[in-house]
Amino acid sequence: MNSITDTEHHLQIKAVKLITCVLNGKNIDGEGDLLHALYEEKKITRANSIKCRGYASLFDAKTVGDGLPEPRFARIIEVIVPETEADDVFDFIYEKAELGKPGAGVVYMASLLGASSYSLPRDVPQEV
Numbered sequence: 048m049n050s051i052t053d054t055e056h057h058l059q060i061k062a063v064k065l066i067t068c069v070l071n072g073k074n075i076d077g078e079g080d081l082l083h084a085l086y087e088e089k090k091i092t093r094a095n096s097i098k099c100r101g102y103a104s105l106f107d108a109k110t111v112g113d114g115l116p117e118p119r120f121a122r123i124i125e126v127i128v129p130e131t132e133a134d135d136v137f138d139f140i141y142e143k144a145e146l147g148k149p150g151a152g153v154v155y156m157a158s159l160l161g162a163s164s165y166s167l168p169r170d171v172p173q174e175v
Contacts (some may be wrong), residue, residue: 063162064133068140069101070122084143087127087161089136093127093162123153127162 068081085091100118128136133156140154141147 051066060062061161062130063127063159064130064156065159066126066133066137066140066154066156068124068144068146068152068154070124070144071119071150081124081140081143085136085140086115089132089139091128091136095123095125097123099123127159130158 070081082094082096087095099121101121124140126136126140137154137156142154144154146152146154
């Protein structure tokens with residue numbers, strides 16, 4: 048048996064999209080609410096959240112001399128969704144994260160070659 052052509056033992060790969068949301072400044076406090084809403088309302092189980100520092104190009108850059116502006120805290124949230132649901136989840140993230148407000152952040156979407164399905168065991172208690 049050839050393991051490359053043996054599809055019985057391979058995970059099914061589906062067409063998916065990667066949605067990335069960068070939350071800036073005060074908006075990062077709502078990160079847990081956004082992840083919880085994605086899980087509860089959209090059944091998203093493939094998500095990643097990273098807290099980081101960065102320089103926002105559109106904020107006031109008041110510096111002395113040749114220095115850089117002060118970095119601001121940000122949160123990057125990435126979710127993988129089926130291609131058929133991507134536009135709906137994109138709009139959901141935009142609304143829930145209130146990204147229409149100036150300086151709130153940005154969201155963008157890109158195609159992925161594929162991703163395997165992931166499901167949580169039913170008998171594991173929900174962490175809050």
